[in-house]
Each structure stands twice: as C-alpha cells, then as structure tokens.
Amino acid sequence: MEKEEELLKSHITKHHLKATKERSAILKAFLDSERHVSAEALYRQMKDEGSTIGLATVYRTLNLFCSSGLAEQRRFGDGQARYELTYNVDHHDHLICKECDLIIEFENDEIEALQKKVAKENNFKVSSHRLELYGVCSECLKEKST
Amino acid sequence: MEKEEELLKSHITKHHLKATKERSAILKAFLDSERHVSAEALYRQMKDEGSTIGLATVYRTLNLFCSSGLAEQRRFGDGQARYELTYNVDHHDHLICKECDLIIEFENDEIEALQKKVAKENNFKVSSHRLELYGVCSECLKEKST
DNA sequence: TCTTACTTGAGAAGTATTATCAAAATCAGT
DNA sequence: ACTGATTTTGATAATACTTCTCAAGTAAGA
Numbered sequence A, B: 001m002e003k004e005e006e007l008l009k010s011h012i013t014k015h016h017l018k019a020t021k022e023r024s025a026i027l028k029a030f031l032d033s034e035r036h037v038s039a040e041a042l043y044r045q046m047k048d049e050g051s052t053i054g055l056a057t058v059y060r061t062l063n064l065f066c067s068s069g070l071a072e073q074r075r076f077g078d079g080q081a082r083y084e085l086t087y088n089v090d091h092h093d094h095l096i097c098k099e100c101d102l103i104i105e106f107e108n109d110e111i112e113a114l115q116k117k118v119a120k121e122n123n124f125k126v127s128s129h130r131l132e133l134y135g136v137c138s139e140c141l142k143e144k145s146t
Numbered sequence C: 001t002c003t004t005a006c007t008t009g010a011g012a013a014g015t016a017t018t019a020t021c022a023a024a025a026t027c028a029g030t
Numbered sequence D: 001a002c003t004g005a006t007t008t009t010g011a012t013a014a015t016a017c018t019t020c021t022c023a024a025g026t027a028a029g030a
Helices: A003-014 A021-032 A039-048 A055-067 A109-121 A138-145 B003-014 B021-032 B039-048 B055-067 B109-121 B138-145
Strands: A071-075 A081-085 A093-097 A103-106 A125-136 B071-075 B081-085 B093-097 B103-106 B125-136
Touching (some): A003 A021, A003 A055, A021 A055, A039 A055, A039 A081, A055 A071, B055 B081
Antiparallel strands (some): A125 B125
C-alpha cells in the first residue's frame, strides 16, 4: 500500500469514517492527475475513464484529503479552487503565467525566513502562508515578441 | 477636490464615461470605509446612511476604481473580494488573523527583492504578486491562553 | 448477521458576482 | 438651456462554483 493510502486510511479510522471504493478511486485518480487539479477537472478525467462517481463526491473527497493532511486547497485568481498533493512535499510557492496558465513551483528559504521575521515583529503566530507571483512566462514572452 | 476624485475624473473623461452622483457617493464612502472593504459591506454601510444605490452599481463602481488605478481587488481565502485604496499607497503585503479577521499590512523590501530574483531565475516577467500570512494575532493568542 | 452510522448520487440551494434591460441621467454640440 | 446619442442605473435574472439535502445504499463493529 502506498504511503498516501495509508495516511488516508489512518485519518479515516481515527475519525470513525468509512473506507469506500469511491474514496480509493478518487485518491488514485488524484495521485495520477497533474498538480493543481480542480475538482471539476478531476471529475471529468474520471468520468472519461468510465467512472460514475458524482461531482459532489469528488468535492467531498478532496475536502477530506485536505483535512487528512494529504492535500491543500489553493486559489489562484480564477474562481476555481485547485488541489495539490502536499504529503511528503516541501512547502513551496508559485509563479503563475496569466497567458497560458502555466504554474511553476519554487522554494526559497530566504523568503521563508523573512516571513517568519515579519510575523514575529507583529506578534503573529503564522499557521500558513502563500506567495504568488503573477506574470508572463518565458514561452509566452517569446510568442509576444514575434 | 481631493486627489482621488481628480484621478477618477480623469479616468472618466479619458474613456468617455460619465460622472454621476452615484460614483461620487461611492467614492466618498469608499474613502471613508475601513481598508479591505467588501462590495457587500460598502453597500450596507451606504444603505444604512440612507443611500438607495443598488448593489450592482457598487460592484460596477468598485471595478471602475480598479481600472482607474484607484483601488485593487484582493481575495483572502473567504469567498468575498475586498477592495483597497492603492492610490498613493506603497505596495504592501498582509498578515491575516483567522480568528478575528484582523488584517495587518506590512512592507518588506528584502522580500520584494528576493521575489524579483526568483522571477528572473525563471524568466518570468512579473506584473503583480501577493504574499499573505495567515495565522493568529497577538490579541487572539492572549484570549486563547486565558 | 444485524444494527447503526456514514456515504453516495442527483439535483436543489447557497454565495458571490456579472449580465440584461428598460428607464433615467449625463454629455457634447448647438 | 435644448436635444439627441450614449452611458448609467436599479432590479432582477443568470452564472459559476461549491455545499447541502435526502433517500437509498454500504461499511464497520457487536
């Protein structure tokens, strides 16, 4: 059994929830999907492969992943929430291309350290943060110059 | 006439729009409101003071403020968009208390510089960015410990 | 196996925001 | 100030995304 599956199972047991085939199927599809997938996109992807699982269940299950620590919800400007696997993944931030929706992840320890400093100066206990840089990626910049 | 009023007027003239009493009233209320006000909150605030301006017009006008460079739209996790005056205000980021919704603004040039560096390394042309730290403010921390 | 409690799919409902449209208001040119 | 063209307005419908509701189905534990 994969580690993600184990984590989900332990969360399910701990909270007196139930292991269902729908949840396994959605986890499998989620692990298979591209990072930053939306509920709608995951639903379509599964449907195209013959699944009959409803959209509401996909939403419910993605939220379950978030509460079990497997995933995190992100929102980048466009209305849709996106979900990304965070288990065993270091914290990172995002560069988002407004032309082609490319999302690049990056890590920067110096920025993290400065954030901690700012929080301390304001007597804040920070539980999460997000940093997003919006702009145009190199590919789209090339296209624009032609 | 205040500077903000002038800026709005020049945007209106430039784009062949019309100066209306509704727009003046909303601008006045906006300048008077707390920072990071939502459309709904601004609408209620005005209504409570006797205004009969519709919610749709408040939304439209806040968007107008954004395109004229007076304001910027922000989204902090909860579904609502918030608007903040940006004219003559330096760029800044936010600390958000999840307990009491307190929002603290801060500026940090070192972080800004590091962001530029990251963008450069990824050949990104950044047009905007946002950094938000979510957590618990000092007041709420105090309350929790009692 | 039985019972209880959780989960499911379908569609209704909710939330935040934008679109539609007829009536009213503003602007530019006289 | 008058007029006509164009924009703006308020009310409400529509939209987009997500959660809720509920009856029927299913898993877990005694």
